[in-house]
Amino acid sequence: MAKIAVLGHGVVGSGVVELCEKNKESIQKRAGQPIKVKHILDLREFPELNYADKFTKDFNVILNDDEVSVVVEVMGGINPAYDFVKASLQKGKNVVTSNKELVAAKGAKLLEIAKQNNVNFLFEASVGGGIPIIRPLHQCLAANQIDEIAGILNGTTNFILTKMVKEQMSFDTALQIAQELGYAERNPAADVEGHDACRKICILASLAYGKHVYPENVHTEGITDITLEDVAYAESWGGAIKLIGRAKMIEDGKLVAMVSPAFIHRESQLASIDDVFNGILVRGDATGDVVFYGKGAGKLPTASAVVADVIDATKATKTSESLSWIDSNENFVIDYTLSSVAFYIRCTAENMEEAKSAISEQFGGVEFLSRMDAPQNVLAFVTKVMVEKDVEQKLQNLKNTLQVISKIRVLDY
């Protein structure tokens, strides 16, 4: 029998305890032995639970219990999660976490400590909730060079954008509904400003490319400025607006990595991923595009990913070779303004015909978009793929002719 401890009895933690009980037979079959929750760390008390006797407020009870071979960290945040995880690994315990903030900030360090102690640090649940993505990326796609990863990595923003696209709701109204349904926090900044998606693309890129990609090096834009006008233009262009986290290897081992809203064509496998669902596209040199789709959050989906890692941890006899990356002081993410991409640009102009011909001249040909009920003085167009910096310069050159209202990347997945 394998005994585990769960740090944090919140949404995910209680889901882990529930799932270990509910599916104990199939879990035992897959693991080759029963798995039992021995301790639960939480500062709160839950006297009404039939497993109230498992709770402790003292982490040392867990750390010093040699029977505990796997510690599940589902507290969230960096402190004290980092210290608890580090201490557990150093004591020779495997650690499983769903904490994307921790993995994105400290992954390389914790993987190194795990290796030194011949145990595993596993984090399938940190990206995509219940969608298998970490394990497929390092195991199933191991024979591939990963050219690119792009995903809808945050369910809250995808829910809001879906409401805007399908029901013509404003951002504020959609956010309010997301909050009422419990999809968005009262302080929604981490979601709507893109930080959550940024942490997840950092984890995926670190794993795919072997060196830690830090969130502070990844340009991140949220969805707070997206308007229904932009949504309507995206539709007239032939697609929808999604918040996309992406990472792409370019020459010299450099990486383009970014989180931003983007126009995605209707035919794309990412375009039909709606509501709170997540979808992640991995472009391998051998497999071509592979897409993983499912619920990116929620109690049982996330708990299911945690428990799958627990099963793996109980079976492993040494540190995984493939689930690893190294730390690096060097920032190998390039300045995003040097990367190439197409842009949708919406602007106002006094003289429409003059503006159109000036735009065409500056950009060397663009696709002008139209939509019903657009104000007379509004113009929208999509550029060719070009270096971002050059787009900025060209818009600067046009500053006497037009005023830019919004600017959204156009991606081709």
Place this chain on the structure above:
Amino acid sequence: MAKIAVLGHGVVGSGVVELCEKNKESIQKRAGQPIKVKHILDLREFPELNYADKFTKDFNVILNDDEVSVVVEVMGGINPAYDFVKASLQKGKNVVTSNKELVAAKGAKLLEIAKQNNVNFLFEASVGGGIPIIRPLHQCLAANQIDEIAGILNGTTNFILTKMVKEQMSFDTALQIAQELGYAERNPAADVEGHDACRKICILASLAYGKHVYPENVHTEGITDITLEDVAYAESWGGAIKLIGRAKMIEDGKLVAMVSPAFIHRESQLASIDDVFNGILVRGDATGDVVFYGKGAGKLPTASAVVADVIDATKATKTSESLSWIDSNENFVIDYTLSSVAFYIRCTAENMEEAKSAISEQFGGVEFLSRMDAPQNVLAFVTKVMVEKDVEQKLQNLKNTLQVISKIRVLDY
């Protein structure tokens, strides 16, 4: 260094050799050691290849070479593949295969032999080509009860159906194009009659439910009878026709398993999987729906899945506990006529009003469909979900009122 042998230098076999060379650095990194192809078994000769010296026509050269720790079987068919795989496992060698016919017919036996010899029999490439599905199913979704699996498992038929839906091509014309493009064999029966999809759903169901599901127990219908009229009605209903392989656990450990064309709603994640792509939906009790999408066949995608298994085989120290199922003489797939499903039915009738009211009376309410340019004497409708046998009986009761032309299941994924 791990040394491997490849049985069969066809499309997949040559892809395995190519990939082992092309991505050798990343493969070595993931595997923790270099992986080298030592022997290739083929009756043909390839003197022009720069690795011509690796070829042998004698399987015993491979079997008796103790340096070879992994045998890759990519010959296809049951004979002599079964004998070669069995002998390899008995000699203590790991075996990796892409051969769905072999796994569907002999999986339980070969998994048992692998276990007796403490080696692994791996077959990620047998379903979904380069899409990771076998490993996610038994590892990542290990904490779930799998309620249901449904997939577009055959790229050839999906290509043909896509041509029919998007370009109004007839089945025969679309098949001819598929053959010209190399997507369909000269004898396309295994694809268009559903046998290939049947083998794949058998493999997935065996793994998900732990007992071998044999193809001969799974009712299988192909797409040869699908017409453009049916395609048009599917569109007017709000979806498309796809060839779906599915397996669902019901009470008493019994299984509903079937391959058939089906109406799939436009909003479904399976509806937007077009051309030669495959998509597999797994419905877990904890994760909800998870969908895996990508190229279901082709040289490098399939080779990439094979090589990922090779990497796993070289790292394993014992037989996988979770990648297994048992043999069973008992057929636990229920008679398909006893399962419940909705049907689309297209028929002719002499007196339309009389027929409509007779249909409504028999079926207790149906959804009548209409389409442009339908002949005056044609009626199409969708029933409620009911036992298949009862649908047959009701149509029998109506035999003096209408003549059934086609009958296609309507699925809700």
